[in-house]
Amino acid sequence: MKIAIVTDSTAYIPKDVRDKLNIHMIPLSVVIGGETYEEEIDLNAEQFYEELKRKDRFPTSSQPPSGKFVALFESLAKDYDAIISIHLSSGISGTYQGAITAGTMVEGVKVYAYDSEISCMAQGFYAIEAAKMAAEGKSPEEIIARLDEMKASLRAYFMVDDLSNLQRGGRLTSAQAIIGSLLKVKPLLHFVDKVIVPFEKIRTRKKAMNRIAELIGEDASKGIPLQASIIHANREEDAKEWKAELEQLYPNVDFSISYFGPVIATHLGEGAMGLTWTIK
Numbered sequence: 001m002k003i004a005i006v007t008d009s010t011a012y013i014p015k016d017v018r019d020k021l022n023i024h025m026i027p028l029s030v031v032i033g034g035e036t037y038e039e040e041i042d043l044n045a046e047q048f049y050e051e052l053k054r055k056d057r058f059p060t061s062s063q064p065p066s067g068k069f070v071a072l073f074e075s076l077a078k079d080y081d082a083i084i085s086i087h088l089s090s091g092i093s094g095t096y097q098g099a100i101t102a103g104t105m106v107e108g109v110k111v112y113a114y115d116s117e118i119s120c121m122a123q124g125f126y127a128i129e130a131a132k133m134a135a136e137g138k139s140p141e142e143i144i145a146r147l148d149e150m151k152a153s154l155r156a157y158f159m160v161d162d163l164s165n166l167q168r169g170g171r172l173t174s175a176q177a178i179i180g181s182l183l184k185v186k187p188l189l190h191f192v193d194k195v196i197v198p199f200e201k202i203r204t205r206k207k208a209m210n211r212i213a214e215l216i217g218e219d220a221s222k223g224i225p226l227q228a229s230i231i232h233a234n235r236e237e238d239a240k241e242w243k244a245e246l247e248q249l250y251p252n253v254d255f256s257i258s259y260f261g262p263v264i265a266t267h268l269g270e271g272a273m274g275l276t277w278t279i280k
């Protein structure tokens with residue numbers, strides 16, 4: 001059985017990795033100053049942060065149009081028997097629902113939409129694993145069971161410099177954002193039941209990073225091999241430094257660096273930083 005793996009742009013899997021593993025990508029878009037850009041195609045993270053400096057308006061994001069999903073699935077239907085389409089959390093975007101709807105409209109291929117309940121490289125871990133398993137000839141059920149197993153141990157914590165981006169985009173309730181900004185805290189955020197909620201209120205960025213390091217330490221000490229990714233919004237040097245520190249603390253964890261691209265950074269703002277990990 002030939003299985004195609006699709007994910008959306010918010011997994012931020014570099015193009016060379018996608019090409020190597022045969023991962024198909026459907027882009028979400030950002031609108032800046034009235035111009036629409038498909039991220040990772042018309043606009044990469046570096047260009048986005050440059051654009052932000054020039055335009056005096058706040059960007060917005062949008063999910064892929066349904067026609068784009070249908071066109072992608074129809075073209076894959078020519079070569080594959082099944083598609084596993086892995087998307088950012090259904091609690092923050094309609095993209096997953098878009099994949100389900102498109103799947104019902106395309107004939108000749110079975111579409112399994114998978115709600116990552118998260119985004120960024122955490123979602124990327126799922127897409128990469130699914131692609132490796134598809135190449136080994138595993139069935140859709142085996143792949144989905146493995147993704148569920150990874151989901152059970154997946155953790156992701158992140159912090160933002162300014163909560164107002166999340167509040168403006170409606171991805172954090174006003175009450176929580178107001179409390180956060182009033183207290184001038186750097187709340188650690190995470191996902192519960194597919195949506196973003198504060199995890200702990202911490203006053204400084206450094207303390208928040210130390211707290212995340214402590215949290216991964218609890219899992220690393222269990223002796224289960226872990227993969228982890230530091231995710232940053234235009235803070236590459238800080239990410240490299242943090243990676244070196246974390247690698248020293250937890251030599252048994254496989255750390256990488258990834259990024260918050262245009263769509264996610266529209267909601268988190270420049271300077272956001274996070275860490276995600278799951279079993280290898």
Ligand code: MYR
Binds near residue numbers: 061268
């Ligand atoms: C859309 O317009 O459909 C996309 C909306 C994206 C909302 C993003 C909210 C922030 C997500 C943070 C993910 C952190 C993962 C570690």
